Amino acid sequence: MNENKIPYKIYLSEDEMPQYWYNVRADMTNKPAPLLNPATLQPMTQQDMEGVFCRELARQELDDTTAYIAIPEEIRSFYKMYRPSPLVRAYCLEEKLQTPAKIYYKFEGNNTSGSHKLNSAIAQAYYAKEQGLKGVTTETGAGQWGTALSMACAYLGLDCRVFMVKCSYEQKPFRREVMRTYGANVTPSPSDTTEIGRKILQQFPGTSGSLGCAISEAVETAVNHPGYRYVLGSVLSQVLLHQTVIGLETQTALKKYDIHPDIIIGCAGGGSNLGGLISPFVGEKLRGEADYRIIAVEPASCPSLTRGVFRYDFCDTGEICPMAKMYTLGNGFIPAANHAGGLRYHGMSAILSQLYHDGLMEARSVEQTSVFEAAEYFARCEGILPAPESSHAIRAAMDEAIKCRETGEEKTIVFGLTGTGYFDMVAYGQYNDGKMSDQIPTDTDLQKGFATIPNFPGNN
Amino acid sequence: MNENKIPYKIYLSEDEMPQYWYNVRADMTNKPAPLLNPATLQPMTQQDMEGVFCRELARQELDDTTAYIAIPEEIRSFYKMYRPSPLVRAYCLEEKLQTPAKIYYKFEGNNTSGSHKLNSAIAQAYYAKEQGLKGVTTETGAGQWGTALSMACAYLGLDCRVFMVKCSYEQKPFRREVMRTYGANVTPSPSDTTEIGRKILQQFPGTSGSLGCAISEAVETAVNHPGYRYVLGSVLSQVLLHQTVIGLETQTALKKYDIHPDIIIGCAGGGSNLGGLISPFVGEKLRGEADYRIIAVEPASCPSLTRGVFRYDFCDTGEICPMAKMYTLGNGFIPAANHAGGLRYHGMSAILSQLYHDGLMEARSVEQTSVFEAAEYFARCEGILPAPESSHAIRAAMDEAIKCRETGEEKTIVFGLTGTGYFDMVAYGQYNDGKMSDQIPTDTDLQKGFATIPNFPGNN
Numbered sequence: 001m002n003e004n005k006i007p008y009k010i011y012l013s014e015d016e017m018p019q020y021w022y023n024v025r026a027d028m029t030n031k032p033a034p035l036l037n038p039a040t041l042q043p044m045t046q047q048d049m050e051g052v053f054c055r056e057l058a059r060q061e062l063d064d065t066t067a068y069i070a071i072p073e074e075i076r077s078f079y080k081m082y083r084p085s086p087l088v089r090a091y092c093l094e095e096k097l098q099t100p101a102k103i104y105y106k107f108e109g110n111n112t113s114g115s116h117k118l119n120s121a122i123a124q125a126y127y128a129k130e131q132g133l134k135g136v137t138t139e140t141g142a143g144q145w146g147t148a149l150s151m152a153c154a155y156l157g158l159d160c161r162v163f164m165v166k167c168s169y170e171q172k173p174f175r176r177e178v179m180r181t182y183g184a185n186v187t188p189s190p191s192d193t194t195e196i197g198r199k200i201l202q203q204f205p206g207t208s209g210s211l212g213c214a215i216s217e218a219v220e221t222a223v224n225h226p227g228y229r230y231v232l233g234s235v236l237s238q239v240l241l242h243q244t245v246i247g248l249e250t251q252t253a254l255k256k257y258d259i260h261p262d263i264i265i266g267c268a269g270g271g272s273n274l275g276g277l278i279s280p281f282v283g284e285k286l287r288g289e290a291d292y293r294i295i296a297v298e299p300a301s302c303p304s305l306t307r308g309v310f311r312y313d314f315c316d317t318g319e320i321c322p323m324a325k326m327y328t329l330g331n332g333f334i335p336a337a338n339h340a341g342g343l344r345y346h347g348m349s350a351i352l353s354q355l356y357h358d359g360l361m362e363a364r365s366v367e368q369t370s371v372f373e374a375a376e377y378f379a380r381c382e383g384i385l386p387a388p389e390s391s392h393a394i395r396a397a398m399d400e401a402i403k404c405r406e407t408g409e410e411k412t413i414v415f416g417l418t419g420t421g422y423f424d425m426v427a428y429g430q431y432n433d434g435k436m437s438d439q440i441p442t443d444t445d446l447q448k449g450f451a452t453i454p455n456f457p458g459n460n
Numbered sequence: 461m462n463e464n465k466i467p468y469k470i471y472l473s474e475d476e477m478p479q480y481w482y483n484v485r486a487d488m489t490n491k492p493a494p495l496l497n498p499a500t501l502q503p504m505t506q507q508d509m510e511g512v513f514c515r516e517l518a519r520q521e522l523d524d525t526t527a528y529i530a531i532p533e534e535i536r537s538f539y540k541m542y543r544p545s546p547l548v549r550a551y552c553l554e555e556k557l558q559t560p561a562k563i564y565y566k567f568e569g570n571n572t573s574g575s576h577k578l579n580s581a582i583a584q585a586y587y588a589k590e591q592g593l594k595g596v597t598t599e600t601g602a603g604q605w606g607t608a609l610s611m612a613c614a615y616l617g618l619d620c621r622v623f624m625v626k627c628s629y630e631q632k633p634f635r636r637e638v639m640r641t642y643g644a645n646v647t648p649s650p651s652d653t654t655e656i657g658r659k660i661l662q663q664f665p666g667t668s669g670s671l672g673c674a675i676s677e678a679v680e681t682a683v684n685h686p687g688y689r690y691v692l693g694s695v696l697s698q699v700l701l702h703q704t705v706i707g708l709e710t711q712t713a714l715k716k717y718d719i720h721p722d723i724i725i726g727c728a729g730g731g732s733n734l735g736g737l738i739s740p741f742v743g744e745k746l747r748g749e750a751d752y753r754i755i756a757v758e759p760a761s762c763p764s765l766t767r768g769v770f771r772y773d774f775c776d777t778g779e780i781c782p783m784a785k786m787y788t789l790g791n792g793f794i795p796a797a798n799h800a801g802g803l804r805y806h807g808m809s810a811i812l813s814q815l816y817h818d819g820l821m822e823a824r825s826v827e828q829t830s831v832f833e834a835a836e837y838f839a840r841c842e843g844i845l846p847a848p849e850s851s852h853a854i855r856a857a858m859d860e861a862i863k864c865r866e867t868g869e870e871k872t873i874v875f876g877l878t879g880t881g882y883f884d885m886v887a888y889g890q891y892n893d894g895k896m897s898d899q900i901p902t903d904t905d906l907q908k909g910f911a912t913i914p915n916f917p918g919n920n
Contacts, residue, residue: 007474008540014467080468081552081843092541092615110570112845112880154840155552174634174885178845180892181836376641380614383541385572385638420572422882425634432640 009086010253017084018248019071021241024279025351026067027286030358032237032350033325035061036312041456044322052219052321054229056127060238067283069241071123072130078122078155079245082111087253088417092381094401101404103397104259105417106250106277107384112178113148115342115387115419116273117233120242121148124231125156134227135159139189139214141168142342143175144387144419145233150182161228163189163217166209175423189214196220196318211344212317212331219320234270235315235324235349243276250414251280261292263400265415267392268296268305268363269342271349277416279351282360294361295400296352297392299371300440302335304328304348305356305363307446312459313347323454326353329441332452336439339368339427342389346449366395367438372431374398375421387419388427469546470713477544478708479531481701484739485811486527487746490818492697492810493785495521496772501916504782512679512781514689516587520698527743529701531583532590538582538615539705542571547713548877552841554861561864563857564719565877566710566737567844572638575802575847575879576733577608577693580702584691585612585620594687595619599649599674601628602802603635604847604879605693610642621688623649623677626669635883649674656680656778671804672777672791679780694730695775695784695809703736710874711740721752723860725875727852728756728765728823729802731809737876739811742820754821755860756812757852759831760900762795764788764808765816765823767906772919773807783914786813789901792912796899799828799887802849806909826855827898832891834858835881847879848887 025031034043049058060069071079090103108116128136135158140146146162153160162184169176169188179186189209190197194217200207222230233239254261264281266274274296284290296305304327313328315321328347329335335344348356355361368388375391377398378384386394397415404411421428430436441449453459485491494503509518520529531539550563568576588596595618600606606622613620622644629636629648639646649669650657654677660667675692682690693699714721724741726734734756744750756765764787773788775781788807789795795804808816815821828848835851837858838844846854857875864871881888890896901909913919 011471077551091537112839112843112882114882151843155843173889174882177885177889177892178882181839181845181888183840379572379641380643383572383611383615385641422572422574422634422638425637428641429633429637432637 006089006257008091009088010257011086012084012249012252014080016252017076017079018245019076020068021071022244022248022280022283023063023067023069023241024283025064025237027283028354029286030354031064032354035322035324038314038319038323052222052230054124054127054131054133056130057124057238060241061236072126075123075126082118083245084249085110087250090382093378096381097398097401097405099401099405100408100410101401102410102412103401104412104414106246106414107417108246109384109387109417109420113144113151114422115144115148116243116246116276117145117148118151119245119276120233120239120272121145121152123242125149125152125158128229128231129156129158133158133229135161136229136231137161137163137218137222138231138233139163139211139218141165141211143168143172143423144342146184146186147175147178148233149231150179150184153184154182160184161221162186163191163214165189165211165214172423189217191217194220210317215316216318216320234272235345235347237349237351239272240275240279240349240351243272244279246273246276246416247278247280250277259412261414262411263293263295263413265295265297265393265396265400265413267343267389267416267418268298268348268352269389270345271352273416273418275349275352278361282355285360295396296356296361296363297396298363298365299343299392300365300367300438302329302344303365304346306365309450309453310353310357311453313453315347324350326350327356328453329446330449330452333449336441339388339424343392364396366392367440369431369436369438371395372428372436376431384417385421386417387421388424390418393417466549466717468551469548470717471546472544472709472712474540476712477536477539478705479536480528481531482704482708482740482743483523483527483529483701484743485524485697487743488814489746490814491524492814495782495784498774498779498783512682512690514584514587514591514593516590517584517698520701521696532586535583535586542578543705544709545570547710550842553838556841557858557861557865559861559865560868560870561861562870562872563861564872564874566706566874567877568706568733569844569847569877569880573604573608573611574882575604575608576703576706576736577605578611579705579736580693580699580732581605581608581612582615583702585609585616585618588689588691589616589618593618593689595621596689596691597621597623597678597682598691598693599623599671599678601625601671603628603632603883604802606644606646607635607638608693609691610639610644613644614642620644621681622646623651623674625649625671625674631886632883649677651677654680670777675776676778676780694732695805695807697809697811699732700735700739700809700811703732704739706733706736706876707738707740710737719872721874722871723753723755723873725755725757725853725856725860725873727803727849727876727878728758728808728812729849730805731812733876733878735809735812738821742815745820755856756816756821756823757856758823758825759803759852760825760827760898762789762804763825764806766825769910769913770813770817771913773913775807784810786810787816788913789906790909790912793909796901799848799884803852824856826852827900829891829896829898831855832888832896836891844877845881846877847881848884850876850878853877
């Protein structure tokens with residue numbers, strides 16, 4: 001097809017949307033190591049999982065052999081309300097960069113949650129509803145996951161209880177208000193509604209909370225309330241599975257216009273977006289059908305892939321969730337303040353960790369000020385004001401495009417634009433005022449974090 | 461075409477996008493009355509206009525005979541970055557309302573300005589650039605227009621100076637920060653940078669400003685700085701012209717699927733969105749090709765069409781802009797606090813006023829609490845969190861759909877969903893907390909406003 005015919009935005013038709021999620025584990029030679037029960041150090045069983053997670057989601061979490069899993073009709077209907085998302089040709093960015101590279105981005109921000117999080121939120125809420133549950137509990141930091149889950153629960157008529165890290169609850173009243181508008185019950189964490197919350201409040205009066213504490217409160221609430229289960233927005237393999245709608249749509253759109261990407265780039269926090277975007281492409285690599293450079297971009301302030309170790313670690317600070325073998329900075333690692341709240345996670349999805357370990361993808365870290373510089377540059381030529389998280393991928397895509405300008409190579413770059421930054425204007429304001437700084441952990445900081453990784457035979 | 465085949469979202473392809481704006485005045489038997497020069501009470505000439513407005517925009521303002529005006533290539537390229545906007549079938553809303561009506565909405569919120577305002581912002585910025593100007597000045601209240609203009613100016617490399625009503629500047633720091641991210645110079649109004657600003661600050665120290673004052677400061681700045689002109693986001697006929705991309709796309713999408721609307725609904729403040737949406741349909745009515753019920757929905761707190769008078773009035777509080785013959789509450793009318801900031805305008809576009817006067821459209825007013833009730837209902841089933849302004853149209857569309865449930869009529873309803881409410885969470889919070897009230901002007905309030913309408917021979 002004539003390259004001139006490629007539109008600014010490629011939209012698939014509804015019948016081109018995926019009917020199956022793609023489970024990349026089925027094609028992996030080295031499967032991700034199994035989740036371990038922290039009490040027994042034995043692999044988690046379906047039964048272990050069902051106390052906390054919905055039945056079908058537990059099943060999906062453990063399934064590393066089924067390559068294609070049908071997307072239920074009701075979820076596909078919901079997807080049609082805000083998907084397919086556009087694959088956008090960044091004509092203006094290319095022109096402004098004066099690069100021979102062709103740049104595309106898959107834009108997931110055109111829904112009220114403001115990000116890709118809704119793709120898994122609706123799936124998880126659907127399975128909770130199907131199981132006859134009354135509701136779900138979760139934690140939220142920056143608030144995008146909580147918003148997405150609130151939207152999905154409102155649609156399905158499920159109760160939604162969100163524990164929001166207290167400092168975010170107070171600093172981001174608008175995020176909280178969006179969740180309330182969707183009928184969610186939003187509690188600042190730590191709270192006096194749980195045992196762990198009360199304990200922490202007693203120990204640390206006036207604490208502004210942490211994600212680890214909010215997870216613990218959400219899990220405790222799910223376990224203690226019949227008809228409730230706990231759901232999570234990233235890291236888990238089930239979440240990456242649901243997020244493959246991103247990569248599958250991207251793949252279909254590229255094939256439709258006979259576009260062959262050289263480089264695929266995504267930001268990496270817990271791995272939900274990156275895993276969703278790259279899985280189908282990694283599948284092609286694993287099956288020997290195609291080759292791509294795949295780049296994970298993480299904040300220099302929280303560099304789990306580039307400076308972490310590949311070990312079993314707790315997924316939460318409270319140490320009550322299953323342990324995963326992953327690239328980790330240690331669950332006791334405390335990243336410096338970084339506005340890309342969605343990337344401030346000490347570990348990384350077990351799937352992505354294994355792929356990285358096996359050399360199937362690269363990783364790089366970028367500093368915050370250069371991320372915001374890229375964000376602003378992008379906003380001014382492409383229109384969209386990106387989320388700080390997404391802007392990590394923009395930074396790397398721009399850097400690759402600038403290299404092409406220098407070498408004259410006409411590479412095709414695809415990156416994931418996970419969401420919008422409308423609720424991140426405090427961070428943009430700091431950047432606009434020249435008050436933003438880069439905070440990179442020292443080796444000593446890292447050693448302190450590594451020391452919190454559980455030490456048991458075979459964990460190395 | 462089989463009705464079952466209508467997708468959730470109808471997206472036109474790029475080559476189906478309009479290449480011309482439609483100037484409904486060309487088909488109107490009773491043209492809108494000409495703008496008057498407030499100094500001479502004579503119709504504004506091209507020369508009168510050019511001191512304040514860009515040359516081509518002045519020409520468009522005065523042209524009431526050319527039906528189709530070509531959209532310049534560069535504007536069409538920019539439109540392709542965020543348009544075509546989807547025409548969405550509200551399947552979930554229909555189901556939840558249990559109505560036999562078919563409901564569609566044209567959604568203009570999928571761009572960073574959060575509304576349809578970008579359609580005219582890019583056009584006005586383009587003509588300023590084409591004329592070789594350095595920059596433009598404007599005022600903004602709620603901030604959507606200022607954001608849209610900042611985005612357009614960033615894209616074209618024009619300087620953008622926005623006077624933001626001081627209370628908004630202080631209460632909506634995030635809106636302000638978005639504009640700054642796009643490189644705009646945002647000044648709280650009244651300011652000490654203009655004569656009128658200094659005068660008002662001296663008279664009313666500590667004032668939180670008004671739209672009228674901000675307009676005056678923006679006009680003064682444009683007039684006093686060589687290479688600058690003033691631009692406006694609503695009311696003017698040129699703005700309605702640019703906004704017809706909304707209606708033209710809607711018309712094409714409906715025809716593509718052989719859908720015949722019975723009722724077309726839009727919210728009405730100054731008229732930019734409503735005029736843009738309905739113009740092509742009104743054109744069909746005027747030419748006798750089709751018939752539609754067209755409903756303008758305005759806030760009960762600022763009811764220019766339903767309770768105003770059809771007279772010549774000032775468009776601004778400062779009384780320096782041209783006078784228009786329109787439905788008005790008087791430029792001295794002060795609407796009660798109402799969160800739909802974009803609808804708090806004392807007058808109405810001259811085109812829409814004439815159409816209403818001639819019986820080509822209906823008008824109704826709705827109260828704020830029932831608007832937010834509709835907004836929340838819509839958000840929970842259709843996903844999108846609507847702007848308060850847009851929610852006026854949702855309220856009326858829902859009311860019409862409920863009537864259909866009662867009568868069993870299968871009417872097709874199309875409404876304009878102008879934007880998103882992400883920067884309006886203070887208002888949503890008040891609604892969620894049960895602290896929102898309705899504030900409707902008394903007849904005495906209206907009489908006070910009418911008394912400010914200029915009284916000269918023939919003005920009745």
